[in-house]
Amino acid sequence: MTTTSPQVPTIRLLFSVLVLIAVSLGVYRFYAGLGAATNLNDAFPWGLWIGFDMLCGVALAAGGFVLAGTVHIFGLKKYEPFVRPAIVTALLGYVLAIIGLLMDLGRPWAIWHPITMWQPHSVMFEVAWCVMLYTTVLFLEFLPVVFERLKLVRALRAIRRVMIVFIMMGIILSTMHQSSLGSLFVMMGHRLHGLWFTPMLPVLFLISAVAVGVAMVIFEGLLSGVIFGHRYPARLLGDLAQSLPPILGIYLGLRLMDLNARGALGLLVENSFESWAFIVENLVGAFIPGTLLLSARIRYDRSKLFWCVLAVIAGVVMNRLNVSLVGMMASSPTGYIPSWMEVLITAGVIAGGLLVLSVMIQTLPIRRTPERA
Template identity: 80%
Template sequence: MKVTSLRNLDVRLPLSALVAIGFGLALYRFYGGLGVATNLNDSFPWGLWIGFDMLCGIALAAGGFVLAGTVHVFGLKKYEPFVRPAIVTAFLGYLLAIIGLTLDLGRPWAIWHPLIMWQPHSALFEVAWCVMLYTTVLFLEFLPIVFEKLRWSGALRAIQRVTVVFVFAGIILSTMHQSSLGSLFVMMGHRLHSLWFTPMLPLLFLVSAVAVGLAMVIFEALISGLIFGHRHSIRLLGDLAQALPPVLGIYIGLVLMDLNARGVLGLLVENSLESWAFKIEIILGFFLPGTLLLSSAVRYNRMKLFGCVLAVIVGVVMNRLDVSLVGMLATSPTGYLPSWIEILVTGGVVAGGLLVLSVMNQALPIAKPLPRTSFATDATRGGGRAGHA
């Protein structure tokens, strides 16, 4: 136990330092204004905090609804052990996205305005509502873990009785939210490079979010396996990875169809920054892992599986940054590179997420060795520690 806490401290001290630095710089941003802390300007009004904290944060949180749906709606109960880590990650991901958004908004004290000031023609209005509602749903999906720890079996039984409602609401809200982040850019045909700008962006964002959601769940299981000892058989992880090739394939198919329909396939052979970014994104993040994961020799090998899901994560992160930053460069007279403050604040936000995750993993029954944690669980059995060695 001593060894574990020492090792925890090794990780948590630098993380805390990053959080402190990020917090200080965030105060500076509020003191001086966005223009002082960031490299944003009138010709490039959205930067790293929207492109990474918001777009990538939400995409990487997609594992929550994908796994909840797989287990509770499609009834694939064997994947139940992944649901809780996925929900916790999604909850944290959304909280971090909200923090990023608060930093980025010019008038963050008015963040609640979409609640009463309706403008349903705006994709951002939909984003705002989805963030609020789905974060609430994730909190309710997260509560049973806390109740279990506190051994409040009455509350636990009550909340588990309505779990399926949260699951449904969560899936509907997530599909809307993931796609609405794409809809945001449908209004930017005059800004965004033709390789990425398409009226299909909402659908593409949704499909790639499903892919990266699955990839994140496997990625986390493999990482926590490395740190805390393997809890999930490679067979189970490999089986889950079987879903990736069809999803990635559908995505590539949609992208090629769309490029062809808009008559811009020729841009693929161009020698420009945008063209290369697009090719790397689609080949590294979608084509390669999608093809390799067809082979069972890759799927059922921890290292190779790890490489593949990492590629998917990198690919989708690249996609979001390409849509929000790289694809906008050509039409901005000033261009944009994030300032060191923007980067450090983002670093602090991510570090904060990892820090909370590490504390929660220790304090709450998230990655329980016993797989039965859903509404089907016998409530009185809960309350185990996080299963540290």
């Protein structure tokens, strides 16, 4: 019944090679300095590692709090089979984002400073605390999986008793963290292109994170069905996808209202690289999949659903990269294209994450609904 795809060992080998390359490049980055390994410069201080590893990594991890809330707070119990995979993915996503951050920070050995050196007027301070606290909460939410595997019945019962507190904390911290990543850019009106720069950034980041959280859970469900043979019923996946059109609709509506309110609608037709990046981002990433998913024929068809959620994921990735990289190009005299080392380190980080995930899926009770205590 659950048959693992024969390509898995080959893919694992390939991923291991990518991880090894990334580790050696990481050593070089710490030995020679940021400037030697990256194309970052004074006019472009944040690049791929912040734009992709951090911003996209955290956004794609949003499934954890979205599903935990849907099932345990809103009581939609039928989605329970998605909760554990979502939390494991979220935990991995955060660990990977932190690895990316360690690569990017100029003085990574001082990463703990926000714990004792407070500056609560900084959004970055909020981000730092959210990363620390939410990664801890995710780990606690993940522990029952380990306890179940090790058959620690007592510990399992104890942690289940307080789990609802962790789940609520997780939702609050995620809401803060997802939005605060957008708030970071509220200080950059002098750098960021008018299509993306808005005081609404935190709200837009939060809503798009919720959308991509749902999309990621469906995406993973479909993919792990193909790779590991644990198939979710198409009915359940389609029902979950029903939430996407309203979320994406609200998102697009807010974006247009915001553009109009700021008098920036004209930027849409300026026929620049930025205007096309914005149009593609919202058309491919939100409008098209949001509209298509209204149709039941598409929602309950595995391959059509797959392409729709993939578009939503791509849309959010494009959005984060547009805010952090593309939208910053025009204001920078030097511009920025990531160096091959930046790209390979990011690839290695992703490969490492997928490698760990694939091993976890096979060794831990992740694809199983927890037994009732």
